[in-house]
Amino acid sequence: MNYTISGLPERAVKPRDTGITMVMDKGLSLREAENFIEVAGVYTDLVKLGWGTSYVTPNLDKKIQIYKDAGLPVYFGGTLFEVFVARGQFDDYCRLLDKYKLEIAEVSDGSITIPHEEKCNYINKLSKQVTVISEVGSKDITKIFAPYKWITLMSAELEAGSWKLIAESRESGNVGIYRDSGEVRQGLVDEILTKIPADKIIWEAPHKSQQAWFIKLIGANVSLGNIATTDVIPLETLRLGIRSDTFDHFLEV
Amino acid sequence: MNYTISGLPERAVKPRDTGITMVMDKGLSLREAENFIEVAGVYTDLVKLGWGTSYVTPNLDKKIQIYKDAGLPVYFGGTLFEVFVARGQFDDYCRLLDKYKLEIAEVSDGSITIPHEEKCNYINKLSKQVTVISEVGSKDITKIFAPYKWITLMSAELEAGSWKLIAESRESGNVGIYRDSGEVRQGLVDEILTKIPADKIIWEAPHKSQQAWFIKLIGANVSLGNIATTDVIPLETLRLGIRSDTFDHFLEV
Amino acid sequence: MNYTISGLPERAVKPRDTGITMVMDKGLSLREAENFIEVAGVYTDLVKLGWGTSYVTPNLDKKIQIYKDAGLPVYFGGTLFEVFVARGQFDDYCRLLDKYKLEIAEVSDGSITIPHEEKCNYINKLSKQVTVISEVGSKDITKIFAPYKWITLMSAELEAGSWKLIAESRESGNVGIYRDSGEVRQGLVDEILTKIPADKIIWEAPHKSQQAWFIKLIGANVSLGNIATTDVIPLETLRLGIRSDTFDHFLEV
Numbered sequence: 001m002n003y004t005i006s007g008l009p010e011r012a013v014k015p016r017d018t019g020i021t022m023v024m025d026k027g028l029s030l031r032e033a034e035n036f037i038e039v040a041g042v043y044t045d046l047v048k049l050g051w052g053t054s055y056v057t058p059n060l061d062k063k064i065q066i067y068k069d070a071g072l073p074v075y076f077g078g079t080l081f082e083v084f085v086a087r088g089q090f091d092d093y094c095r096l097l098d099k100y101k102l103e104i105a106e107v108s109d110g111s112i113t114i115p116h117e118e119k120c121n122y123i124n125k126l127s128k129q130v131t132v133i134s135e136v137g138s139k140d141i142t143k144i145f146a147p148y149k150w151i152t153l154m155s156a157e158l159e160a161g162s163w164k165l166i167a168e169s170r171e172s173g174n175v176g177i178y179r180d181s182g183e184v185r186q187g188l189v190d191e192i193l194t195k196i197p198a199d200k201i202i203w204e205a206p207h208k209s210q211q212a213w214f215i216k217l218i219g220a221n222v223s224l225g226n227i228a229t230t231d232v233i234p235l236e237t238l239r240l241g242i243r244s245d246t247f248d249h250f251l252e253v
Numbered sequence: 254m255n256y257t258i259s260g261l262p263e264r265a266v267k268p269r270d271t272g273i274t275m276v277m278d279k280g281l282s283l284r285e286a287e288n289f290i291e292v293a294g295v296y297t298d299l300v301k302l303g304w305g306t307s308y309v310t311p312n313l314d315k316k317i318q319i320y321k322d323a324g325l326p327v328y329f330g331g332t333l334f335e336v337f338v339a340r341g342q343f344d345d346y347c348r349l350l351d352k353y354k355l356e357i358a359e360v361s362d363g364s365i366t367i368p369h370e371e372k373c374n375y376i377n378k379l380s381k382q383v384t385v386i387s388e389v390g391s392k393d394i395t396k397i398f399a400p401y402k403w404i405t406l407m408s409a410e411l412e413a414g415s416w417k418l419i420a421e422s423r424e425s426g427n428v429g430i431y432r433d434s435g436e437v438r439q440g441l442v443d444e445i446l447t448k449i450p451a452d453k454i455i456w457e458a459p460h461k462s463q464q465a466w467f468i469k470l471i472g473a474n475v476s477l478g479n480i481a482t483t484d485v486i487p488l489e490t491l492r493l494g495i496r497s498d499t500f501d502h503f504l505e506v
Numbered sequence: 507m508n509y510t511i512s513g514l515p516e517r518a519v520k521p522r523d524t525g526i527t528m529v530m531d532k533g534l535s536l537r538e539a540e541n542f543i544e545v546a547g548v549y550t551d552l553v554k555l556g557w558g559t560s561y562v563t564p565n566l567d568k569k570i571q572i573y574k575d576a577g578l579p580v581y582f583g584g585t586l587f588e589v590f591v592a593r594g595q596f597d598d599y600c601r602l603l604d605k606y607k608l609e610i611a612e613v614s615d616g617s618i619t620i621p622h623e624e625k626c627n628y629i630n631k632l633s634k635q636v637t638v639i640s641e642v643g644s645k646d647i648t649k650i651f652a653p654y655k656w657i658t659l660m661s662a663e664l665e666a667g668s669w670k671l672i673a674e675s676r677e678s679g680n681v682g683i684y685r686d687s688g689e690v691r692q693g694l695v696d697e698i699l700t701k702i703p704a705d706k707i708i709w710e711a712p713h714k715s716q717q718a719w720f721i722k723l724i725g726a727n728v729s730l731g732n733i734a735t736t737d738v739i740p741l742e743t744l745r746l747g748i749r750s751d752t753f754d755h756f757l758e759v
Binding site: 003031039040042043208234244 | 556560563676
């Protein structure tokens, strides 16, 4: 840090198992990826190449290399997994992970409907090849699960081999654990946390109010995802209570 | 493309007459323009220097050159045309296009009120010097035209010499073909398409939901405009159905 | 300027005492700061390193130097002042300003509650070391002051040694002088202006509609703050009436 402020919450250090910041790259150029790393690399734990952007982004090889050189694990968004599965190309997907030497894969069913046992089979198979992050929750605004359902799905996916669970919000932050308005479904989150260890969940939280909410509930070292590349520094200040939204919370500690 | 996915819609290739992506540059630096071109140049067909930004942007000569070197046609936003016309400086405007060796000009009446015949005269005059894109629809939220009026205006402008028509939305996406909320005026669009060929229209669609809506209505190769430089890669994934919003649409094809 | 347009409003030139544009840097990388300066440096008067971002931004020394080399005064956001004061570290804060050779400091009480006399004492002390900008208005959406209170606070802070007053809006533009919806509290602004000279106030105005509103009320050379780095060029076009939102206003002049 650049100077000393007393009484700030302690932050987990890399390699972090809690307090993870997962960032979404929606199509940065190589130089933009370098800019991002310069300023936010030290606070970033995972880089997701959002949905199918890796298919159309030029210089994909080089970009992945830039992230690897900076010690930042990269993975493809879950929607890409679904694109392959929906076309019966799961084996191609496994080869793709090999081709780019990726060490993490996301398994999700936000856009396709598959029996949960089948999803768990994918998790299980992929967990033999890479570290698996699996996402729970639909991207469909009309599909709302009861809390017990979230817990059942999450437990089964951990058992099947997931390293971490991602609680869906989309890039827009208005489905899954959020209401259409972007507000957190607080009762749902509370109930999930009675059964699933907090350090197993990465909460997608693209908006500042959502990030602040989770930091106040779970602490500076809550794991958050779908963070915009330009929001990593602002998020770090929220975690430390040096931005207005969490200022009081950490003063009272 | 970086790898193979089966069953994706086919995309028009450059130089495109359909499936055009028109991007708005609101004041990029030279290096930012280069970054944008690196990652999105191949998916971009037209670059608009938004409204009067070209007046105040330093290094305008160099920026235009960077775009030209990348094979990307550049033009000034229609509001700049109106700024000159409102001051009786139309001839200066024609000289300005020459000075910067621009090959496209936009004619619009979103901020000024001129008789439509006069607008068509401008289109006609400019079409002898450059390729003309003309914009239909007011930037004034209170000016709502009936569909037959849109069709009359559009037909006359094509006849006067416009290469393409732009359906107004502003950068904010909440006027013209959209309601104040940003929602598409679906009946209007349907009716326009009964009389004006789809490949003659570039729909301004700054928001993801608007882009997805037009892609589902008209297909992967709909022409869309006012796309932010950082949204070209995401838009390309929408066109291909590898993002959640259009995932189902292209699977069902 | 790149070409000639007749009848545009005259803009103040640097060093500006009116028509100030204060920009918020929320964590740019060094190269991004350079990009920003290339395109917007000439239109920027003050750079604020937002709230506590300077604590976590790598290469802080170099970034401050880049801004100084471009002739752009840099200062820490007011929340950082409050972070130190809330921990009884005011003297450390003064030393910090020295360490980075900053010539401006912001004094605010948006996140902490301190008696106004105490705030004025801080303004007075700091004004002996640096130029002081003080901010009036709470970041708390529920704390709404009556206009006479704003005027009393502002007058006292000018007397205590503030060079300029900042009217609070947050980065989000929905508190202080704005309603929750982002709309300007017009009666408040009008009343403030009956007692406090317009050239003493920098209005935080992160949204385009807010910027246009103040430009129409006070003119091209109103001082505006919390401008995003990418919005400086667009703001400059609003000031000159070469964007739709202020097009008519300056034509009528």
